[in-house]
Amino acid sequence: MRSRLESDPANPAGSAVTETPDAARVPSVQTIQALSDRMLEGVLLYGADSRLLYANPSAHALCRECYPRDLASGLSLEQLLPLDALVQARASGRWNGHLSFGQDAILMVHLYFDQNEGGHFLVVMQDLRQIRFYEQDLLRRHAELNVRLTAAQEKLLQAEKLASIGQLAAGVAHEINNPIGYVxxxxxxxxxxxxxxxxxxxxxxxxxxxxxxxxxxxxxxxTRSRLDIDFISRDLPQLMTESREGIERVTRIVRDLKDFSRSERDESWKLVDIHAGLESTLNIIWNELKYNTTLEKRYGTLPPVECLPSELNQVFMNVLINAGQALGERGTIRVETGHEDDHVWVEIADSGPGIPPEAQQRIFDPFFTTKPVGKGTGLGLSISYGIVAKHHGRIDVDSRIGEGSRFRIVLPVRQPQPAA
Structure with a gap:
Protein backbone atom coordinates (compact mmCIF):
# COMPACT_ATOMS: atom_id res chain seq x y z
CA MET A 1 0.00 0.00 0.00
CA ARG A 2 1.12 3.54 -0.55
CA SER A 3 -0.37 6.96 0.17
CA ARG A 4 -0.43 10.25 -1.70
CA LEU A 5 -1.82 13.74 -1.17
CA GLU A 6 -4.44 14.87 -3.65
CA SER A 7 -6.95 17.71 -3.85
CA ASP A 8 -10.58 16.65 -3.49
CA PRO A 9 -13.72 18.83 -3.23
CA ALA A 10 -14.79 16.79 -0.25
CA ASN A 11 -11.31 16.92 1.22
CA PRO A 12 -9.94 20.44 0.57
CA ALA A 13 -7.14 20.07 3.12
CA GLY A 14 -5.52 17.37 1.03
CA SER A 15 -5.51 14.54 3.58
CA ALA A 16 -3.73 11.24 2.93
CA VAL A 17 -5.69 8.90 0.71
CA THR A 18 -4.57 5.31 0.19
CA GLU A 19 -4.63 3.60 -3.13
CA THR A 20 -4.09 0.00 -4.14
CA PRO A 21 -0.93 -0.57 -6.18
CA ASP A 22 -1.27 -1.63 -9.77
CA ALA A 23 -1.77 -5.41 -9.89
CA ALA A 24 0.69 -5.65 -12.80
CA ARG A 25 3.47 -4.52 -10.45
CA VAL A 26 2.91 -7.27 -7.87
CA PRO A 27 5.10 -10.34 -8.65
CA SER A 28 3.08 -13.44 -9.35
CA VAL A 29 3.50 -16.68 -7.45
CA GLN A 30 5.15 -18.14 -10.54
CA THR A 31 7.70 -15.29 -10.60
CA ILE A 32 8.54 -15.71 -6.92
CA GLN A 33 8.89 -19.47 -7.40
CA ALA A 34 11.09 -18.99 -10.47
CA LEU A 35 13.38 -16.68 -8.49
CA SER A 36 13.61 -19.04 -5.49
CA ASP A 37 14.43 -21.90 -7.87
CA ARG A 38 17.59 -20.00 -8.80
CA MET A 39 18.69 -19.48 -5.17
CA LEU A 40 21.68 -21.34 -3.77
CA GLU A 41 19.97 -21.36 -0.37
CA GLY A 42 17.35 -24.01 0.30
CA VAL A 43 13.81 -22.57 0.65
CA LEU A 44 10.95 -24.64 2.06
CA LEU A 45 7.35 -23.65 2.83
CA TYR A 46 5.34 -25.75 5.30
CA GLY A 47 1.79 -25.39 6.47
CA ALA A 48 0.85 -25.19 10.13
CA ASP A 49 0.12 -28.95 9.98
CA SER A 50 3.80 -29.58 8.97
CA ARG A 51 2.73 -30.47 5.44
CA LEU A 52 5.30 -29.49 2.81
CA LEU A 53 3.86 -27.00 0.34
CA TYR A 54 6.96 -25.99 -1.64
CA ALA A 55 10.70 -26.67 -1.79
CA ASN A 56 13.19 -25.27 -4.28
CA PRO A 57 15.88 -27.42 -5.96
CA SER A 58 18.61 -26.34 -3.47
CA ALA A 59 16.43 -27.50 -0.56
CA HIS A 60 15.95 -30.92 -2.21
CA ALA A 61 19.71 -31.26 -2.70
CA LEU A 62 20.59 -30.27 0.87
CA CYS A 63 17.99 -32.54 2.46
CA ARG A 64 18.98 -35.45 0.21
CA GLU A 65 22.61 -35.06 1.34
CA CYS A 66 22.03 -34.47 5.06
CA TYR A 67 18.88 -36.38 6.08
CA PRO A 68 18.05 -40.10 6.02
CA ARG A 69 14.85 -39.32 4.14
CA ASP A 70 14.48 -36.84 1.34
CA LEU A 71 11.64 -34.41 0.77
CA ALA A 72 10.07 -36.56 -1.89
CA SER A 73 9.51 -39.34 0.65
CA GLY A 74 7.68 -37.01 3.00
CA LEU A 75 10.26 -35.33 5.29
CA SER A 76 8.11 -33.49 7.85
CA LEU A 77 8.96 -30.23 9.59
CA GLU A 78 9.41 -32.08 12.91
CA GLN A 79 11.92 -34.40 11.24
CA LEU A 80 13.65 -31.45 9.59
CA LEU A 81 14.15 -29.26 12.68
CA PRO A 82 14.38 -29.67 16.47
CA LEU A 83 11.15 -29.41 18.41
CA ASP A 84 12.30 -26.35 20.37
CA ALA A 85 12.82 -24.55 17.05
CA LEU A 86 9.15 -24.93 16.20
CA VAL A 87 8.08 -23.87 19.69
CA GLN A 88 10.24 -20.75 19.61
CA ALA A 89 9.12 -19.85 16.07
CA ARG A 90 5.46 -20.11 17.07
CA ALA A 91 6.14 -17.92 20.13
CA SER A 92 8.38 -15.21 18.64
CA GLY A 93 7.92 -15.60 14.90
CA ARG A 94 11.48 -16.73 14.15
CA TRP A 95 14.30 -19.12 15.08
CA ASN A 96 17.93 -19.28 13.97
CA GLY A 97 20.34 -22.12 14.52
CA HIS A 98 22.93 -24.55 13.16
CA LEU A 99 22.37 -28.22 12.44
CA SER A 100 25.40 -30.53 12.32
CA PHE A 101 25.61 -33.71 10.24
CA GLY A 102 28.31 -36.19 9.37
CA GLN A 103 31.31 -35.40 7.17
CA ASP A 104 31.59 -31.82 8.51
CA ALA A 105 28.24 -30.86 7.00
CA ILE A 106 26.66 -27.95 8.89
CA LEU A 107 23.48 -26.21 7.87
CA MET A 108 22.67 -22.68 9.00
CA VAL A 109 18.86 -22.56 9.29
CA HIS A 110 16.44 -19.64 9.62
CA LEU A 111 12.86 -20.52 10.52
CA TYR A 112 10.03 -17.99 10.25
CA PHE A 113 6.37 -18.42 11.28
CA ASP A 114 3.35 -16.41 10.22
CA GLN A 115 -0.05 -17.26 11.72
CA ASN A 116 -2.14 -15.57 9.02
CA GLU A 117 -4.23 -17.76 6.74
CA GLY A 118 -4.01 -20.71 9.09
CA GLY A 119 -0.28 -20.38 9.74
CA HIS A 120 2.81 -21.12 7.61
CA PHE A 121 6.48 -21.94 8.29
CA LEU A 122 9.25 -20.64 6.01
CA VAL A 123 12.61 -22.42 6.25
CA VAL A 124 15.79 -21.01 4.70
CA MET A 125 18.85 -23.31 4.72
CA GLN A 126 22.46 -22.54 3.82
CA ASP A 127 25.39 -24.95 3.65
CA LEU A 128 28.25 -23.51 5.73
CA ARG A 129 30.75 -25.41 3.59
CA GLN A 130 29.66 -23.21 0.73
CA ILE A 131 30.21 -20.13 2.91
CA ARG A 132 33.67 -21.42 3.86
CA PHE A 133 34.40 -21.97 0.18
CA TYR A 134 33.42 -18.38 -0.57
CA GLU A 135 35.53 -17.17 2.36
CA GLN A 136 38.54 -19.16 1.17
CA ASP A 137 38.07 -17.84 -2.34
CA LEU A 138 37.80 -14.31 -0.94
CA LEU A 139 40.97 -14.81 1.10
CA ARG A 140 42.75 -16.14 -1.97
CA ARG A 141 41.67 -13.16 -4.01
CA HIS A 142 42.66 -10.85 -1.15
CA ALA A 143 46.11 -12.49 -1.00
CA GLU A 144 46.51 -12.10 -4.76
CA LEU A 145 45.49 -8.46 -4.48
CA ASN A 146 48.01 -7.92 -1.68
CA VAL A 147 50.75 -9.47 -3.81
CA ARG A 148 49.86 -7.19 -6.71
CA LEU A 149 49.63 -4.18 -4.42
CA THR A 150 53.02 -4.98 -2.88
CA ALA A 151 54.54 -5.36 -6.34
CA ALA A 152 52.99 -2.06 -7.42
CA GLN A 153 54.33 -0.35 -4.29
CA GLU A 154 57.80 -1.75 -4.97
CA LYS A 155 57.66 -0.50 -8.56
CA LEU A 156 56.45 2.91 -7.41
CA LEU A 157 59.20 3.10 -4.78
CA GLN A 158 61.86 2.09 -7.29
CA ALA A 159 60.47 4.53 -9.87
CA GLU A 160 60.61 7.36 -7.35
CA LYS A 161 64.19 6.40 -6.48
CA LEU A 162 65.19 6.51 -10.14
CA ALA A 163 63.27 9.76 -10.63
CA SER A 164 65.14 11.28 -7.70
CA ILE A 165 68.46 10.14 -9.13
CA GLY A 166 67.38 11.44 -12.53
CA GLN A 167 66.71 14.88 -11.05
CA LEU A 168 70.18 14.81 -9.50
CA ALA A 169 71.90 13.28 -12.52
CA ALA A 170 73.52 16.52 -13.69
CA GLY A 171 74.85 17.26 -10.22
CA VAL A 172 76.09 13.71 -9.72
CA ALA A 173 77.76 13.81 -13.14
CA HIS A 174 79.45 17.06 -12.13
CA GLU A 175 80.63 15.56 -8.85
CA ILE A 176 82.11 12.60 -10.73
CA ASN A 177 83.50 14.70 -13.58
CA ASN A 178 85.56 16.96 -11.28
CA PRO A 179 87.78 14.24 -9.78
CA ILE A 180 87.96 12.44 -13.12
CA GLY A 181 89.14 15.72 -14.68
CA TYR A 182 92.04 16.34 -12.34
CA VAL A 183 93.03 12.66 -12.28
CA THR A 223 120.24 17.38 -16.84
CA ARG A 224 118.78 17.55 -13.32
CA SER A 225 118.52 21.33 -13.58
CA ARG A 226 117.05 21.29 -17.08
CA LEU A 227 114.43 18.67 -16.17
CA ASP A 228 113.70 20.34 -12.82
CA ILE A 229 114.04 17.04 -10.97
CA ASP A 230 113.85 18.76 -7.59
CA PHE A 231 110.36 20.08 -8.41
CA ILE A 232 109.31 16.65 -9.71
CA SER A 233 110.45 14.97 -6.48
CA ARG A 234 108.31 17.39 -4.48
CA ASP A 235 105.26 17.39 -6.74
CA LEU A 236 105.06 13.71 -7.59
CA PRO A 237 103.86 12.47 -4.13
CA GLN A 238 101.24 15.24 -4.01
CA LEU A 239 100.09 14.38 -7.52
CA MET A 240 99.68 10.71 -6.61
CA THR A 241 97.80 11.60 -3.40
CA GLU A 242 95.37 13.86 -5.29
CA SER A 243 94.78 11.21 -7.91
CA ARG A 244 94.08 8.55 -5.29
CA GLU A 245 91.64 10.88 -3.51
CA GLY A 246 89.87 11.58 -6.80
CA ILE A 247 89.47 7.90 -7.60
CA GLU A 248 88.20 7.23 -4.08
CA ARG A 249 85.73 10.09 -4.48
CA VAL A 250 84.35 8.57 -7.68
CA THR A 251 84.24 5.11 -6.09
CA ARG A 252 82.33 6.45 -3.11
CA ILE A 253 79.76 8.25 -5.27
CA VAL A 254 79.21 5.17 -7.44
CA ARG A 255 78.88 2.96 -4.35
CA ASP A 256 76.39 5.36 -2.76
CA LEU A 257 74.37 5.48 -5.98
CA LYS A 258 74.35 1.70 -6.13
CA ASP A 259 73.20 1.41 -2.50
CA PHE A 260 70.56 4.08 -3.00
CA SER A 261 69.07 2.60 -6.15
CA ARG A 262 69.06 -0.99 -4.87
CA SER A 263 65.65 -2.65 -5.14
CA GLU A 264 63.83 -3.62 -1.96
CA ARG A 265 63.86 -7.26 -3.07
CA ASP A 266 67.67 -7.23 -2.90
CA GLU A 267 67.76 -5.89 0.63
CA SER A 268 67.02 -7.36 4.04
CA TRP A 269 66.60 -5.91 7.49
CA LYS A 270 69.97 -5.27 9.07
CA LEU A 271 71.68 -3.29 11.81
CA VAL A 272 73.28 -0.19 10.31
CA ASP A 273 74.91 3.08 11.29
CA ILE A 274 72.37 5.86 10.63
CA HIS A 275 75.17 8.44 10.40
CA ALA A 276 76.80 6.45 7.58
CA GLY A 277 73.49 6.53 5.70
CA LEU A 278 73.20 10.31 6.20
CA GLU A 279 76.75 10.87 4.98
CA SER A 280 76.17 8.61 1.99
CA THR A 281 73.01 10.54 1.08
CA LEU A 282 74.69 13.93 1.53
CA ASN A 283 77.52 12.72 -0.68
CA ILE A 284 75.05 12.01 -3.50
CA ILE A 285 73.05 15.23 -3.26
CA TRP A 286 75.75 17.67 -2.17
CA ASN A 287 76.06 19.25 -5.60
CA GLU A 288 72.33 20.06 -5.35
CA LEU A 289 72.82 21.80 -2.00
CA LYS A 290 76.29 23.32 -1.94
CA TYR A 291 75.51 26.48 -3.93
CA ASN A 292 72.83 27.81 -1.58
CA THR A 293 73.24 25.84 1.65
CA THR A 294 75.24 26.21 4.81
CA LEU A 295 75.19 22.74 6.34
CA GLU A 296 75.32 22.24 10.11
CA LYS A 297 75.71 18.73 11.51
CA ARG A 298 75.10 17.91 15.15
CA TYR A 299 75.39 14.17 15.45
CA GLY A 300 74.67 12.45 18.73
CA THR A 301 75.70 8.97 19.79
CA LEU A 302 73.42 6.39 18.17
CA PRO A 303 73.26 2.61 18.50
CA PRO A 304 73.01 0.45 15.37
CA VAL A 305 69.43 0.61 14.08
CA GLU A 306 67.53 -2.28 12.51
CA CYS A 307 66.22 -1.02 9.17
CA LEU A 308 66.23 -1.26 5.38
CA PRO A 309 69.19 1.08 4.69
CA SER A 310 68.50 2.10 1.10
CA GLU A 311 64.87 2.94 1.90
CA LEU A 312 65.86 5.11 4.86
CA ASN A 313 68.46 6.82 2.67
CA GLN A 314 65.68 7.71 0.27
CA VAL A 315 63.72 9.28 3.14
CA PHE A 316 66.78 11.34 4.11
CA MET A 317 67.31 12.39 0.50
CA ASN A 318 63.70 13.45 -0.05
CA VAL A 319 63.62 15.56 3.10
CA LEU A 320 67.07 17.09 2.48
CA ILE A 321 66.26 18.03 -1.12
CA ASN A 322 62.96 19.58 -0.04
CA ALA A 323 64.82 21.56 2.62
CA GLY A 324 67.38 22.76 0.07
CA GLN A 325 64.72 23.81 -2.40
CA ALA A 326 62.89 25.70 0.36
CA LEU A 327 65.94 27.88 1.10
CA GLY A 328 65.79 29.95 -2.06
CA GLU A 329 69.03 31.83 -2.77
CA ARG A 330 70.76 31.12 0.53
CA GLY A 331 70.03 29.49 3.88
CA THR A 332 70.97 26.93 6.50
CA ILE A 333 70.13 23.26 6.86
CA ARG A 334 70.73 21.65 10.24
CA VAL A 335 71.00 17.87 10.52
CA GLU A 336 70.79 16.63 14.09
CA THR A 337 70.50 13.15 15.58
CA GLY A 338 69.74 11.79 19.03
CA HIS A 339 68.80 8.72 21.04
CA GLU A 340 65.94 8.46 23.54
CA ASP A 341 65.10 5.17 25.29
CA ASP A 342 64.50 2.57 22.56
CA HIS A 343 64.15 5.11 19.73
CA VAL A 344 66.52 7.24 17.67
CA TRP A 345 65.61 10.42 15.83
CA VAL A 346 66.98 12.33 12.86
CA GLU A 347 65.97 15.98 12.61
CA ILE A 348 66.37 17.99 9.41
CA ALA A 349 65.56 21.69 9.80
CA ASP A 350 65.79 24.53 7.28
CA SER A 351 65.70 28.30 7.53
CA GLY A 352 63.26 28.67 4.64
CA PRO A 353 59.94 30.53 4.56
CA GLY A 354 57.97 27.73 6.24
CA ILE A 355 54.93 25.73 5.12
CA PRO A 356 51.46 27.34 5.17
CA PRO A 357 49.10 25.73 7.71
CA GLU A 358 46.64 24.64 5.01
CA ALA A 359 49.44 22.82 3.15
CA GLN A 360 50.80 21.10 6.27
CA GLN A 361 47.68 18.95 6.38
CA ARG A 362 48.39 17.60 2.89
CA ILE A 363 52.18 17.39 2.54
CA PHE A 364 52.12 13.60 2.92
CA ASP A 365 49.27 13.12 0.41
CA PRO A 366 50.30 11.39 -2.83
CA PHE A 367 50.91 13.79 -5.74
CA PHE A 368 50.47 16.90 -3.57
CA THR A 369 53.20 19.43 -4.22
CA THR A 370 53.70 23.16 -3.83
CA LYS A 371 56.48 23.17 -6.43
CA PRO A 372 56.03 24.46 -9.98
CA VAL A 373 55.00 22.02 -12.69
CA GLY A 374 57.92 19.82 -13.67
CA LYS A 375 59.83 20.40 -10.43
CA GLY A 376 58.47 17.48 -8.46
CA THR A 377 56.24 14.41 -8.63
CA GLY A 378 54.47 15.00 -5.31
CA LEU A 379 55.43 11.47 -4.23
CA GLY A 380 58.61 12.15 -2.24
CA LEU A 381 57.10 12.86 1.17
CA SER A 382 54.25 10.40 0.61
CA ILE A 383 56.69 7.56 -0.07
CA SER A 384 58.88 8.73 2.83
CA TYR A 385 55.88 8.59 5.16
CA GLY A 386 55.14 5.04 4.00
CA ILE A 387 58.75 3.92 4.48
CA VAL A 388 58.92 5.34 8.01
CA ALA A 389 55.55 3.73 8.86
CA LYS A 390 56.91 0.44 7.53
CA HIS A 391 59.77 0.84 10.03
CA HIS A 392 57.17 1.36 12.82
CA GLY A 393 58.29 4.97 13.18
CA ARG A 394 56.80 8.38 12.56
CA ILE A 395 57.59 11.77 11.00
CA ASP A 396 56.84 14.87 13.08
CA VAL A 397 56.55 18.20 11.28
CA ASP A 398 56.90 21.63 12.87
CA SER A 399 56.75 24.62 10.53
CA ARG A 400 56.06 28.30 11.06
CA ILE A 401 55.76 30.96 8.41
CA GLY A 402 58.95 32.99 8.25
CA GLU A 403 60.83 30.67 10.64
CA GLY A 404 61.48 27.56 8.54
CA SER A 405 60.47 23.92 8.86
CA ARG A 406 61.64 21.00 10.98
CA PHE A 407 61.12 17.34 10.08
CA ARG A 408 61.90 14.83 12.82
CA ILE A 409 62.11 11.16 11.81
CA VAL A 410 61.67 8.88 14.83
CA LEU A 411 62.61 5.20 14.47
CA PRO A 412 62.73 2.23 16.86
CA VAL A 413 66.20 0.81 17.49
CA ARG A 414 64.83 -2.71 16.97
CA GLN A 415 61.80 -3.72 14.95
CA PRO A 416 58.95 -5.21 17.01
CA GLN A 417 58.68 -8.98 16.79
CA PRO A 418 55.47 -10.33 15.24
CA ALA A 419 53.02 -11.88 17.67
CA ALA A 420 53.10 -15.67 17.90
Missing part, protein backbone atom coordinates in the same frame (compact mmCIF):
# COMPACT_ATOMS: atom_id res chain seq x y z
CA UNK A 184 93.25 12.87 -16.07
CA UNK A 185 95.33 16.05 -15.80
CA UNK A 186 97.59 14.47 -13.19
CA UNK A 187 98.16 11.46 -15.45
CA UNK A 188 99.37 13.87 -18.16
CA UNK A 189 101.78 15.48 -15.69
CA UNK A 190 102.87 12.05 -14.48
CA UNK A 191 103.67 11.06 -18.06
CA UNK A 192 105.93 14.14 -18.45
CA UNK A 193 107.58 13.43 -15.08
CA UNK A 194 108.33 9.89 -16.15
CA UNK A 195 109.98 11.11 -19.35
CA UNK A 196 112.16 13.42 -17.28
CA UNK A 197 113.05 10.71 -14.79
CA UNK A 198 113.87 8.28 -17.57
CA UNK A 199 116.11 10.93 -19.18
CA UNK A 200 117.93 11.42 -15.85
CA UNK A 201 118.31 7.65 -15.44
CA UNK A 202 119.76 7.48 -18.96
CA UNK A 203 122.29 10.20 -18.05
CA UNK A 204 123.37 8.20 -14.98
CA UNK A 205 123.74 5.06 -17.10
CA UNK A 206 125.98 6.89 -19.55
CA UNK A 207 128.12 8.12 -16.66
CA UNK A 208 128.45 4.61 -15.30
CA UNK A 209 129.51 3.27 -18.69
CA UNK A 210 132.12 6.03 -19.26
CA UNK A 211 135.82 5.61 -18.39
CA UNK A 212 135.72 8.53 -15.97
CA UNK A 213 132.29 8.77 -14.27
CA UNK A 214 133.32 11.84 -12.31
CA UNK A 215 133.80 13.75 -15.52
CA UNK A 216 130.09 13.19 -16.26
CA UNK A 217 128.91 14.88 -13.05
CA UNK A 218 128.51 18.35 -14.68
CA UNK A 219 126.40 16.82 -17.45
CA UNK A 220 124.21 15.05 -14.88
CA UNK A 221 123.80 18.25 -12.89
CA UNK A 222 122.80 20.12 -16.04
Missing amino acids: HSNLGSLQEYLHSLFALIEAYERALRSADPRAMIPEIDQ
